[in-house]
Amino acid sequence: MKKLFLSVVALCVTLFVQAKDYADYVSPLVGTQSSFELSTGNTYPAISRPWGMNFWTPQTGKMGDGWQYVYTANKIRGFKQTHQPSPWINDYGQFSIMPVTGKPEFEEDKRASWFSHKAEIAKPYYYKVYLAEHDVVTEMVPTERAVMFRFTFPENDSYVVVDACMDCLGKCRQGAIKYVSGQMLLKKQAPASEGIGKQVSQASLNKEKVDTARRGFFTVSALIAASVAVKAQEKKVDGGLAPLIDKKVPKRATPIVPAGALSFRHFAQHCTACQLCVSVCPNQVLRPSGDLKHLMQPEMSYERGYCRPECAKCAEVCPTDAIHLADLTEKSSVQIGHAVWVAQNCIVNTDGVSCGNCARHCPTGAILMVPKDADDGKSLKIPVVNTERCIGCGACENLCPSRPFSAIYVEGHEMHRII
Numbered sequence: 524m525k526k527l528f529l530s531v532v533a534l535c536v537t538l539f540v541q542a543k544d545y546a547d548y549v550s551p552l553v554g555t556q557s558s559f560e561l562s563t564g565n566t567y568p569a570i571s572r573p574w575g576m577n578f579w580t581p582q583t584g585k586m587g588d589g590w591q592y593v594y595t596a597n598k599i600r601g602f603k604q605t606h607q608p609s610p611w612i613n614d615y616g617q618f619s620i621m622p623v624t625g626k627p628e629f630e631e632d633k634r635a636s637w638f639s640h641k642a643e644i645a646k647p648y649y650y651k652v653y654l655a656e657h658d659v660v661t662e663m664v665p666t667e668r669a670v671m672f673r674f675t676f677p678e679n680d681s682y683v684v685v686d687a688c689m690d691c692l693g694k695c696r697q698g699a700i701k702y703v704s705g706q707m708l709l710k711k712q713a714p715a716s717e718g719i720g721k722q723v724s725q726a727s728l729n730k731e732k733v734d735t736a737r738r739g740f741f742t743v744s745a746l747i748a749a750s751v752a753v754k755a756q757e758k759k760v761d762g763g764l765a766p767l768i769d770k771k772v773p774k775r776a777t778p779i780v781p782a783g784a785l786s787f788r789h790f791a792q793h794c795t796a797c798q799l800c801v802s803v804c805p806n807q808v809l810r811p812s813g814d815l816k817h818l819m820q821p822e823m824s825y826e827r828g829y830c831r832p833e834c835a836k837c838a839e840v841c842p843t844d845a846i847h848l849a850d851l852t853e854k855s856s857v858q859i860g861h862a863v864w865v866a867q868n869c870i871v872n873t874d875g876v877s878c879g880n881c882a883r884h885c886p887t888g889a890i891l892m893v894p895k896d897a898d899d900g901k902s903l904k905i906p907v908v909n910t911e912r913c914i915g916c917g918a919c920e921n922l923c924p925s926r927p928f929s930a931i932y933v934e935g936h937e938m939h940r941i942i
Contacts, residue, residue: 551645556594557610562797562842565610567592570650576668578605581652582619585631589614598635599654601684602663602672608819611798622674624657624681634684657681768926770826778812779823779915779935781830782857783838783848786938793845794820800837800846806830808917809837823859825917825933832886832916855886858942860915860935862890862908869930871895871903881906881919881931889913890931906931911942 554564567590569578582603583596589610591603601619621634628634636654644651651662660675674683777787781800784790796819801809806828809821821837823830832855838848848854862881870878882890889912896902906919908931915933923929 546647549647551647551650552594552640555592557590558593559590565590565797567605567607568645568650569605570645570647570663570670571665572648572667575665577616578607579603579650579663579665579670580605581650586617586619587614594640597637597639599638599652600631600635602661604670609796609798611802618685620672621684622654622657622659622661622676622681623684624659624677624679627682629684770929771927772824772826773920773928773932775932775935777860777935777937778814778817779860779917779933780821781809781823781837781846782854782859782914782939783835783846784859784939785847787935788937790845791817791820793843795843795845796820797842799840799842803836803840805834805836823917823935825920825929827921829917829921832914855914856941858914858936858940860933861910861913862915862919862931863934864906864908864931865928866905866930868925868928869905870925871905873925875903877903878924879904879906880922880924884918884922885913886916886918887912887914890919914942 551566551568551570554566555568556563557565567580569580571578580592580603581599582591582601583593583599584591585600589607589612591605591607591610591614599621601621603617603619605614605617607614607617619631621631623634623636636656636659638652638654642653642655649662649664651660653660658677659681662673662675664671674681780787780790796811798811798819798821801811801821808823808825808828808830810824811819812822833851835848835851835854838846838854841847866872870876879892882892889909890906891909892904893907894900894902895905915935917933919931920929920933923931
């Protein structure tokens with residue numbers, strides 16, 4: 524009786540341990556029935572190790588399409604290495620692998636194969652699918668830095684296509700690009716009168732051989748010229764005289780969020796970090812936050828541009844009303860922050876020259892230039908900010924000539940207000 528009891532306990536423990544393989548409860552296909560118009564998760568079946576160097580996924584969309592796998596699709600174009608965190612952010616370092624049979628085909632639309640979800644297995648650690656048009660079973664298992672494929676081909680001509688580009692062949696409307704195999708570069712077809720497929724003589728081929736020494740000379744010359752050009756580009760100059768230094772992001776006590784967000788807290792609670800506003804911002808003012816508390820939620824910064832009063836694209840595309848504007852008039856009256864002048868960075872103080880760039884470009888007239896020395900009639904002028912009129916658009920910060928930090932920057936407001 525005691526042995527029977529221990530056997531039952533051991534069996535129960537074994538079943539309990541087996542049931543704790545939590546990875547089997549995860550379906551990477553959840554959230555893949557998304558599109559540009561409607562998101563149900565904007566995910567793709569990422570087959571990867573935890574903290575792996577890259578993700579691998581079956582690819583139903585074209586190279587360059589943000590929605591690289593959509594559940595409603597019925598054709599697979601390849602199996603893609605990807606680093607894409609969201610369909611709204613461009614991918615990088617990507618390429619696709621596709622097993623095919625029969626005649627060599629390089630266009631992704633023509634080599635795509637029909638598949639069914641009934642013949643598809645998707646786990647975080649394993650993916651398998653049957654490609655019906657090529658009669659190929661594809662399996663992949665992720666490693667720490669790559670993936671292991673297993674292709675089961677039929678007994679006929681088969682090969683693997685590696686698509687490492689953005690499919691120039693399919694995108695060229697003039698038909699000016701075509702793929703040529705390596706063998707076709709080494710031989711020519713004879714004229715029809717001599718018989719189809721007959722090869723030209725070895726003597727004629729020798730005459731057409733490329734002069735490798737000459738090619739090597741031109742290659743080295745091109746590399747030297749390219750390196751010189753790269754070095755010239757690395758040194759940014761203004762008119763060939765003064766070096767230009769990129770602006771750095773100032774340290775802000777409060778991040779800046781767009782007009783229509785009402786407050787920083789309201790924006791953080793309603794924003795889903797979909798990156799739609801980032802993708803449509805024409806002046807590159809919006810960018811994903813690196814703050815862990817608000818990771819990937821957009822915030823504003825003015826090193827590349829400033830928030831123009833006539834633009835409301837972020838509010839137009841926001842799907843959750845985290846940014847909501849009734850009209851452009853409302854935007855021009857919303858104060859999202861105020862400008863702060865930093866005397867030690869201003870070229871009036873550092874270089875002893877006249878400027879006034881911030882005051883000239885302020886759309887609300889919130890900046891006034893006053894004499895640095897009130898008792899000197901010829902004194903240089905410095906800016907004074909009227910914080911009651913400033914709306915925080917960032918024109919002064921972006922157009923300030925001081926480097927690497929602007930002499931005037933915008934400090935965000937926790938609560939936006941109408942002025």
